[in-house]
Amino acid sequence: MSPAEATARPLNVALAMGPGVGRRVFPPQRLATVTEPLRLLSPDPITDFSTPEARRLLEETEVLLTGWGCRMIDGAVLAAAPRLRYVLHAAGSLKHHVGAECWERGIQVSTAADANAIPVAEYTLAMILLANKRVLQIGRELHRARAAVDPEKLFPDLGNYGKRVGIIGASKIGRHVIRLLEPYELEVVLADPFVTPDQAAALGVELMGLEELVASSDVVSLHAPSLPATRNMIDAGLIARLRPGATFINTSRGELVDQDALLRRLEEGDVFAVLDVTTPWVLPADAGFYTNPNVLLTPHVAGSLGTELERLAASAIDEAYRAARGEALRYEVKAEELAFTA
Structure with a gap:
C-alpha cells in the first residue's frame, strides 16, 4: 500500500482470539485507541471463524489482531477474508495460529514477541x-x-x-x-x-x-x-x-x-x-x-500477565497504525523465520 492509498480511507480491523482473552489483552481503554486511520469493526473478538457473524466480519477485515487461543488461520479462513492483508499477533509464538497459506498469499504477519x-x-x-x-x-x-x-x-x-x-x-x-x-x-x-x-x-x-x-x-x-x-x-x-x-x-x-x-x-x-x-x-x-x-x-508467571498484557495489545495496535500509514511493520515475521523461532 502506498502512503497515498493508506490515507484514502480507514483500514478495517477485527479481533480474533480465544474466549475470555479479548477483555484481558484488549481492555476497553486500549480498544478506545483504535481510531482513524483504523476502523474497528467490532469490540468482540472472533472466537470461531465458522459462525455467520465471523464470516460477516471476515468479509470486510483488512487487519486481523489476534491473540492466545486464536483458531488456525488457514486456507479456509482466508477464503472467507478476501480483503485481509495483515495478521498482527498480540502474543509471542505464531505456530499454532497462523498457517503457511498467509505468507503464500502475501499477507504481512507480525508478533508481539518483543513486548512479551x-x-x-x-x-x-x-x-x-x-x-x-x-x-x-x-x-x-x-x-x-x-x-x-x-x-x-x-x-x-x-x-x-x-x-x-x-x-x-x-x-x-x-x-x-x-x-x-x-x-x-x-x-x-x-x-x-x-x-x-x-x-x-x-x-x-x-x-x-x-x-x-x-x-x-x-x-x-x-x-x-x-x-x-x-x-x-x-x-x-x-x-x-x-x-x-x-x-x-x-x-x-x-x-x-x-x-x-x-x-x-x-x-x-x-x-x-x-x-x-x-x-x-x-x-x-x-x-x-x-x-x-x-x-x-512458579506457574508460568514470567510471561505477560495482569497489567503487562496491555503492552501486547499496544504493540499490535501500533503495528496496525504503521500498516494504515503505509509504513513497514516493526516486528514483521517472515515465513523462513518459523523454522528457528518458537
Missing part, C-alpha cells in the same frame, strides 16, 4: 540476583529455624559480585536479559551456535560452548526456542556438569530439559533450580519437584 520478552527477562533478572544472593535458601532456613541464622555460615560464597551467569540462547528474551544484566558486576557468557564472536562482543558477552558454559557458570539461564532440534537439549550429560552450588533457571519450555535427570541431580542436594515451565505444563501431584527443597516452582 520484557516481563520474562525481568523475572529472569530477579531470579539471577536472588539465586546468587541465596535469598530463597536462606529465607527457607529462617522459616525452618524460627531463630537467628548466619547467612555466610550457610553460604560462604553468597553474593553477586564477580559471579558468572551463563545465557543459553540469544533469543529476544536472552538478549533482553543480557541488556538488563549490564549494570551489574557480573560476568555474562553466552552459548548459541548461530551467534558469531563479533556478534557476542557487540552484545558485551563472551561466547563459549554449551558444555563449558554449563560447567563454569554460577547461574545457567535457558532461553532457547522449543523446536524438534532443541528437545532435551539440556540432557543428563549437561546436567551432570552443573557445578556444585549452581542454579539452573528455565523460563523457556519444559521439553528442552531432561526433567528426570534434573530431578536426580537436585536430589543430590548440591544444585538449585528455578522452573517457571515444566512438561507437562502442570506437573502431577506426586512430582518430586514439589517437595525438593532446592527447587522454586
Whole structure:
C-alpha cells in the first residue's frame, strides 16, 4: 500500500482470539485507541471463524489482531477474508495460529514477541540476583529455624559480585536479559551456535560452548526456542556438569530439559533450580519437584500477565497504525523465520 492509498480511507480491523482473552489483552481503554486511520469493526473478538457473524466480519477485515487461543488461520479462513492483508499477533509464538497459506498469499504477519520478552527477562533478572544472593535458601532456613541464622555460615560464597551467569540462547528474551544484566558486576557468557564472536562482543558477552558454559557458570539461564532440534537439549550429560552450588533457571519450555535427570541431580542436594515451565505444563501431584527443597516452582508467571498484557495489545495496535500509514511493520515475521523461532 502506498502512503497515498493508506490515507484514502480507514483500514478495517477485527479481533480474533480465544474466549475470555479479548477483555484481558484488549481492555476497553486500549480498544478506545483504535481510531482513524483504523476502523474497528467490532469490540468482540472472533472466537470461531465458522459462525455467520465471523464470516460477516471476515468479509470486510483488512487487519486481523489476534491473540492466545486464536483458531488456525488457514486456507479456509482466508477464503472467507478476501480483503485481509495483515495478521498482527498480540502474543509471542505464531505456530499454532497462523498457517503457511498467509505468507503464500502475501499477507504481512507480525508478533508481539518483543513486548512479551520484557516481563520474562525481568523475572529472569530477579531470579539471577536472588539465586546468587541465596535469598530463597536462606529465607527457607529462617522459616525452618524460627531463630537467628548466619547467612555466610550457610553460604560462604553468597553474593553477586564477580559471579558468572551463563545465557543459553540469544533469543529476544536472552538478549533482553543480557541488556538488563549490564549494570551489574557480573560476568555474562553466552552459548548459541548461530551467534558469531563479533556478534557476542557487540552484545558485551563472551561466547563459549554449551558444555563449558554449563560447567563454569554460577547461574545457567535457558532461553532457547522449543523446536524438534532443541528437545532435551539440556540432557543428563549437561546436567551432570552443573557445578556444585549452581542454579539452573528455565523460563523457556519444559521439553528442552531432561526433567528426570534434573530431578536426580537436585536430589543430590548440591544444585538449585528455578522452573517457571515444566512438561507437562502442570506437573502431577506426586512430582518430586514439589517437595525438593532446592527447587522454586512458579506457574508460568514470567510471561505477560495482569497489567503487562496491555503492552501486547499496544504493540499490535501500533503495528496496525504503521500498516494504515503505509509504513513497514516493526516486528514483521517472515515465513523462513518459523523454522528457528518458537
